[in-house]
Amino acid sequence: MERAAVVHELTAGQAARLIRARQLSPVELVETLLARAADVDPRVEAWVSLDAAGALAAARAAEQLALSGAELPALHGVPFGAKDIFDSAGLATAGGFRPYAHRIPSTDAEPIARLKRAGAILLGKMVTTQFAQADPSRTRNPWSDERTPGGSSSGSAAGVAARLVPLALGSQTAGSVLRPAAYNGVVGFKPTYGRISKRGVFPLAWSLDHVGILARGVEDCGLFLAATAGHDPADPASANQPLPVLDLDVDPGAPRLGLVREAMQRATPRLRDHLLQVAAQFESAGARVEELSLGEPLDLILAVQHVIQQTETATAHWQLLEQYSGSYMPRLRASIEIGRLLPGVVYLHAQRLRRRIRAAVARSLAHVDALLLPTATDVAPTRETTGDTSLQAPFSLVGFPSLSLPSGVLQPEGLPLAIQLVAPAWHEARLLAVGRWCESHLPSIGPPPRFA
Amino acid sequence: MQPRGDDAARLAVLDELRRSAVDTYGEERIADANLEAALNSAATAVWRVSQEPLEPLGNDPLPTHG
Numbered sequence: 001m002e003r004a005a006v007v008h009e010l011t012a013g014q015a016a017r018l019i020r021a022r023q024l025s026p027v028e029l030v031e032t033l034l035a036r037a038a039d040v041d042p043r044v045e046a047w048v049s050l051d052a053a054g055a056l057a058a059a060r061a062a063e064q065l066a067l068s069g070a071e072l073p074a075l076h077g078v079p080f081g082a083k084d085i086f087d088s089a090g091l092a093t094a095g096g097f098r099p100y101a102h103r104i105p106s107t108d109a110e111p112i113a114r115l116k117r118a119g120a121i122l123l124g125k126m127v128t129t130q131f132a133q134a135d136p137s138r139t140r141n142p143w144s145d146e147r148t149p150g151g152s153s154s155g156s157a158a159g160v161a162a163r164l165v166p167l168a169l170g171s172q173t174a175g176s177v178l179r180p181a182a183y184n185g186v187v188g189f190k191p192t193y194g195r196i197s198k199r200g201v202f203p204l205a206w207s208l209d210h211v212g213i214l215a216r217g218v219e220d221c222g223l224f225l226a227a228t229a230g231h232d233p234a235d236p237a238s239a240n241q242p243l244p245v246l247d248l249d250v251d252p253g254a255p256r257l258g259l260v261r262e263a264m265q266r267a268t269p270r271l272r273d274h275l276l277q278v279a280a281q282f283e284s285a286g287a288r289v290e291e292l293s294l295g296e297p298l299d300l301i302l303a304v305q306h307v308i309q310q311t312e313t314a315t316a317h318w319q320l321l322e323q324y325s326g327s328y329m330p331r332l333r334a335s336i337e338i339g340r341l342l343p344g345v346v347y348l349h350a351q352r353l354r355r356r357i358r359a360a361v362a363r364s365l366a367h368v369d370a371l372l373l374p375t376a377t378d379v380a381p382t383r384e385t386t387g388d389t390s391l392q393a394p395f396s397l398v399g400f401p402s403l404s405l406p407s408g409v410l411q412p413e414g415l416p417l418a419i420q421l422v423a424p425a426w427h428e429a430r431l432l433a434v435g436r437w438c439e440s441h442l443p444s445i446g447p448p449p450r451f452a
Numbered sequence: 453m454q455p456r457g458d459d460a461a462r463l464a465v466l467d468e469l470r471r472s473a474v475d476t477y478g479e480e481r482i483a484d485a486n487l488e489a490a491l492n493s494a495a496t497a498v499w500r501v502s503q504e505p506l507e508p509l510g511n512d513p514l515p516t517h518g
Contacts, residue, residue, distance in 0.1 A: 303500035310494060334486035338494045341472045350501045352510065 007032040009447070012078045012166040012220040016119075019066055019077040026062040026077030026121065030055050033079055033123060037164055040451060045139050046159030048084045050124035051091055055079060058121040074223055076119030081168040083156050084125040085132050086112055087200035091122075095202045096130035096137065098327045109200030110235065111169055111211050111228045118227035126168055127155030132176060132204045133313070134386050135329035141184060141380055142448040143415055150180035150376075151386030153214060157184040160214045162451045167224065168214045173204045173309060175376075175392025177212030178404040178420060183380035183387060185406045185416030185445050189213050189221035189432075192425045193399030194239030196225075197232035205312035206237065207351075208305070208396050218435040221403065222246045225428055244429040252433035254286030255369040257421075261291055262298040263373035263391050270410065271374045274417050278407050278442070279372065285441045289372065294394065295360030302390055304357060305397040307342060307350040314339025358398040362424055365400075370434045371422040375404040379415040391420065401428045403435045406445045416445060459499070466495035 007029060010018070018024035034052050041047050062077040082088060085095045087105035094100040107113075112122060127139045132152040139154035141147040142162040149158040153170030157180030160168050170177040172190045181188025190212035203209055213224040226246055232238040259279055264272050279289045294301065317336045321328055328336070365371060377388045395402040401423050408417040421438065423431035446452065469491055473482050481487060 300500060300504060303497040306493065306497035307501050310490075310497070330484070330486040331490070334484065334490040337477060337481075337487060338469070338473065338490040341469060341476065342494060342498060346498050346501055349504075349506065352506050353501065353504055356506070 008036050008163045010166060011217045012075060012080075012215065012223055013217065015078050015166060016075055016223070019062070020072050022066060026059040026066065027056065029077065030059040030079055030121060030123065033165060040162055041164060043140065044142055044158050044162045044164065046126055046155040046162065046164055047081070048094070048125040048127050048155065049092060051122060054090070055121050055123045062119065062121065073117070073119035075115065075227055077121065078119065078167065079121045079123040079165055080115055081123055081126045081156060081159055081165045082109075082112055083128045083132075083153050083168070083170050085128050085171060085202040086169055088112055088122060088125060091125060093125065095132070096128050099324050105200070107200065110197035110232055111201070114228045115169075115224075120167070120227070123165055126153075126159055128152050129154060129386060130329040130332055131202060131317070132171055132173060133329070133332040133335065135331045136383055136386055142451050143185060144380070144413075146382055147380035147415065148183065148383045148386055150183040150380060152176040153180045153212075154386070156214045157181055157186055157188070160184070160186045160216060161448055163447055166216060167220055170212045170214050171201060171204075172210045172212050172392070172396055173208045174305065174396055175387075175389035177210070177214065178375050178392045178402055179387050179389065181214055181404040182375035182406075182416065182418030185409070185418075185448065187215045187217060187221060187406070188404040189215070189224070190396070190402050191225055191229065191428050192239075192401045194237055195241070195401075195426070195428065196228045197235040197238045199232055199235040203316050205309040205316070207312060208309055210396060210399075218403070218405070218432055218439050219248055221435070222248050222432050225432070241426055244426070246429050246432065248432060248436055250433075252437050254288070255434040255437055256288045256290070256367070257282065257370055257372040257434075258292040258364060258368035259289055260371050260373040261293050266298060266377055266390055267374045268378040271376070271378055271417070274408060275372070275374050275419065278419055282438065282441060290368070292364050292368070295364050296357045298390070298394070300353070301357055301394045301397060304350045304353045305393045307346055308354065308397070310335055310339040311342050311347045314342070354397060361394070361398045361400065365422070365424045369423070370431060371420075373420050373422075375418040375420040379410050379413065379417065395422050400425050401431045403431055405435060405439055405442060407442050409445050414449070461503070462496060462499040465499040465502070466491065469495050469498070
């Protein structure tokens with residue numbers, strides 16, 4: 001039945017099952033996506049580069065293995081893209097920074113290496129805002145040329161939305177996985193801080209940077225997590241925690257959800273109305289929804305996040321900026337310049353406050369399965385910005401896993417709407433189970449009409 | 453973050469940060485709109501963080517996510 005789907009519409013899970021059943025050739029899948037890139041990408045500009053030769057060679061090898069009857073890994077033959085801040089062996093990795101245009105790493109970033117070990121095939125590198133910061137990229141939102149695709153994982157989100165690839169690696173320091181997911185009508189997932197190794201990924205702010213994924217279903221987020229999670233002693237931020245036990249085939253039952261008061265106050269009236277409508281839908285399907293508070297003022301949470309991110313970004317970049325000031329994008333350059341001037345005591349005060357905030361958010365999650373809030377304050381804004389991070393950043397600050405699901409399309413604008421779910425640290429299995437339940441009670445918004 | 457223009461303490465932080473920026477980068481650079489925006493948002497964040505009391509001799513100066 002799944003084989004009846006158009007090949008470029010397949011999710012990673014669907015493609016993997018068909019390949020395992022020998023109903024789909026990895027070569028056909030890669031060739032289809034390469035042809036689609038030639039046809040569609042000039043209108044989206046999601047890809048920085050495609051590794052056609054490498055991907056086809058990997059697909060031929062995957063096909064041989066599939067035909068041999070060998071046991072196949074979970075993502076065998078499934079293509080993926082990687083934001084261009086993930087090192088890729090033999091492929092330029094520039095992070096949107098011109099002086100690095102010909103920087104060719106000799107090894108893969110650990111998340112890419114682990115996805116390859118799970119059988120996935122790297123199709124190419126996807127557009128990022130420069131060094132994953134806030135200056136808009138060239139990528140277009142497949143739902144509207146006038147709107148931003150968000151950032152910083154612009155190409156990853158727009159590419160998954162335009163059916164250029166089923167799965168794409170992204171990263172989130174404030175809101176760079178979930179917000180582009182929301183603006184482009186796809187699923188975005190960021191596991192707990194430390195769950196996935198960042199070895200070989202350009203840093204923006206060390207204590208806030210997370211690896212995440214853009215996909216077209218919750219199942220694919222589980223496949224990504226299973227492939228990439230786990231301690232990496234070579235990454236100082238990688239945590240040695242037991243791996244999550246994922247069983248997405250088990251019906252999790254209707255969840256208890258905490259509707260976040262501060263987020264509802266921050267969202268635009270139309271997003272607030274949409275969330276209330278979605279909450280009512282979930283309640284009528286058996287979920288229990290109660291309003292709750294994060295336990296600390298949102299303006300304090302965002303101020304703490306701002307001080308930490310700006311100071312760490314300045315620390316990571318100031319020497320490079322002195323060397324290449326003319327190559328930095330204007331907002332990133334200004335942020336680094338001002339970040340260098342922030343007092344050390346304020347940074348450490350913010351880090352201490354962060355612990356208090358983290359404990360408060362954990363308490364607010366004690367009696368629910370997940371928090372429920374809008375992913376973004378509104379639909380995608382126009383292109384001079386990458387959008388508002390204020391509803392994603394709190395969960396980057398506390399390091400808790402978060403998931404964005406498409407939840408409708410705003411009419412007559414024709415722009416995607418999205419909800420966000422958040423679980424306590426290390427509870428990705430719970431988050432994805434709740435996500436699966438919510439996904440099954442939300443309408444499928446389908447592809448952007450121009451790319452259907 | 454919304455600027456709080458009427459708050460004297462925030463303006464004092466902004467003044468101090470601006471002076472430091474002028475000393476470091478010069479008047480011409482400070483006239484840049486992106487730098488001005490970064491100054492303003494940083495001043496608001498620094499002011500808000502500094503306002504929040506914590507036990508002075510408490511421990512844990514660094515975050516952990518464990």
